[in-house]
Amino acid sequence: MTGDNPFHRSSKWRPPDETEEEEQARIEAAARSQKIDEAIAKEAKERRQKNKSILKMLLLGQSGSGKTTVLKNIRIMGDAGKWETERRLWRVVVHYNLLRAVNEVARALGDAIAQPTETVRTERAAPTTFSARSSWNGPGRPSTDSYMSSATPCQPDFTIRHGILKLELAPFRQIEADLQKLLTRELTDDGWAPGDAIMVATPFDDIPLGNIDLSQEQQAELTVRSHEEWMSKVSPLLRAADSGASNVLSISTNIIMYQQRGVKELWQDPVVKAAIKRRAVTLDSSAEYFLDNVSRIAARDYVPTDDDILHARLHTMGVQEYNINLPEPQAHPPQAKGPDRVDPHFLKLRTKLGVRQWRIYDVGGSRNQRQTWLPYFDDAQLILFVAPIHCFDENLAEDPGVNRVTDSVDLWKSLVKAKLLARTSLILFLNKVDLVRMKIAEGRDPSRHVQKYTGGLDAEAYTAFMRQRFIDIHKRSSVSSSRSLYMAVTSAVNSNLTRAALVSSKYHVDVQRN
Ligand SMILES: Nc1nc2c(ncn2[C@@H]2O[C@H](COP(=O)(O)OP(=O)(O)OP(=O)(O)O)[C@@H](O)[C@H]2O)c(=O)[nH]1
Numbered sequence: 001m002t003g004d005n006p007f008h009r010s011s012k013w014r015p016p017d018e019t020e021e022e023e024q025a026r027i028e029a030a031a032r033s034q035k036i037d038e039a040i041a042k043e044a045k046e047r048r049q050k051n052k053s054i055l056k057m058l059l060l061g062q063s064g065s066g067k068t069t070v071l072k073n074i075r076i077m078g079d080a081g082k083w084e085t086e087r088r089l090w091r092v093v094v095h096y097n098l099l100r101a102v103n104e105v106a107r108a109l110g111d112a113i114a115q116p117t118e119t120v121r122t123e124r125a126a127p128t129t130f131s132a133r134s135s136w137n138g139p140g141r142p143s144t145d146s147y148m149s150s151a152t153p154c155q156p157d158f159t160i161r162h163g164i165l166k167l168e169l170a171p172f173r174q175i176e177a178d179l180q181k182l183l184t185r186e187l188t189d190d191g192w193a194p195g196d197a198i199m200v201a202t203p204f205d206d207i208p209l210g211n212i213d214l215s216q217e218q219q220a221e222l223t224v225r226s227h228e229e230w231m232s233k234v235s236p237l238l239r240a241a242d243s244g245a246s247n248v249l250s251i252s253t254n255i256i257m258y259q260q261r262g263v264k265e266l267w268q269d270p271v272v273k274a275a276i277k278r279r280a281v282t283l284d285s286s287a288e289y290f291l292d293n294v295s296r297i298a299a300r301d302y303v304p305t306d307d308d309i310l311h312a313r314l315h316t317m318g319v320q321e322y323n324i325n326l327p328e329p330q331a332h333p334p335q336a337k338g339p340d341r342v343d344p345h346f347l348k349l350r351t352k353l354g355v356r357q358w359r360i361y362d363v364g365g366s367r368n369q370r371q372t373w374l375p376y377f378d379d380a381q382l383i384l385f386v387a388p389i390h391c392f393d394e395n396l397a398e399d400p401g402v403n404r405v406t407d408s409v410d411l412w413k414s415l416v417k418a419k420l421l422a423r424t425s426l427i428l429f430l431n432k433v434d435l436v437r438m439k440i441a442e443g444r445d446p447s448r449h450v451q452k453y454t455g456g457l458d459a460e461a462y463t464a465f466m467r468q469r470f471i472d473i474h475k476r477s478s479v480s481s482s483r484s485l486y487m488a489v490t491s492a493v494n495s496n497l498t499r500a501a502l503v504s505s506k507y508h509v510d511v512q513r514n
């Protein structure tokens, strides 16, 4: 077969004074060239084929919205083998989160002791139990708008024991700092790189197609990071600690184990709870969960459960890429169990869309991270946008003048308008609905913070209002009227609910194939 190779065709033409050896060499060169051409064409075809069989999805949303938590749910379903091998390493992150929560509570106690006479905000029905994220978890929360409505001076009942407790738990501060260095080397306390000045809410506004122009510093930020970065540091240390060596991990395990009674005493003390409430301390979303589970977490042989890992928090920096391979359905019968298990719904991605690999990009959501999203817009087929709707009374950590719900709404508006994403299907998760219920049950009224919402202390009404708001923005501002949108109300720490939402989004979203 000679094909269309000009060299080959020319091999038939013979220069007038060509010797037999020269002729032989010319024919051999033409044959070699033909082979190279064929190999290049084959490689390009394979690359096109391979790209076609990868489904690319971006996880977007503000910092703390729950993007990485959604990804963890996907991995529980489709990456069970790796998930299992990583499980024991999460112990370190859980310990870090627990230490962080204890230190926040102890700090609030210290501040309250230093300022014994403060004003206290009273409610018509005072809660009995303090819960996470400045939430009150007691039964029969006030159903009126009276929460934090009046202020009167108070004299808290601190005793010598509170001072001793604070001293006993003081070493936790150093261990938290050590673990933070190990796990999140580049981060400041609030989750963004020190000295980073680029703070853009919606850097993708008005960017025309095919015109992504980034500065050198921005390019440098774009390195795809592996989520295994921290794991590769933790793994040898944990192995050493488990076999008796002394290092930061063995010290943190021991200190948590020996001080667990102090932690419980601190967390369950009504005077401490009252001080936290009075000072309106906002704890991390999962602080209560870890403090409530301290006995289990402090055990020497503690291995994190799926729920523990879903609650564990580490800020994402830059863009992290995950690949989930979808095997041939016949190689994975639905009854398959253990680490090789792949959710049968995932296999339908393969049969329905011809997808062999699901590539997911998880990004950092802080404002100074958002310019790193841009280069991934070009060929993303799917965006899963996570909007936390519980934070109607919270402001951004990185920009304290901005309400978090307003930031999410603006971000959504900017994304649906972006020309670059005209062919990208959208999934929207209105997340942290469990915390919406908790906050509203304790009397925090979204009407005070969310414009046009007049439904008062009604979690259903508030959730329906937010749902409509996001849908309206999509209807009004979407750059494409034909692209599909699937929306679900979620609690990403509840893996059953989240899996159900993920599975049903798959049936509703019409993914464009290039
Ligand atoms: N109670 C509750 N906590 C949640 C929910 N979703 C996520 N969280 C917790 O919220 C914290 C932040 O979640 P992440 O998934 O790390 O947030 P993220 O969007 O990846 O944040 P960045 O990486 O900083 O952009 C974690 O501790 C999660 O366990 C939810 O629906 N309910």
Ligand SMILES: [Mg+2]
Pocket: 067, 068, 069, 314, 315, 316, 362, 363, 364
């Ligand atoms: Mg994250």
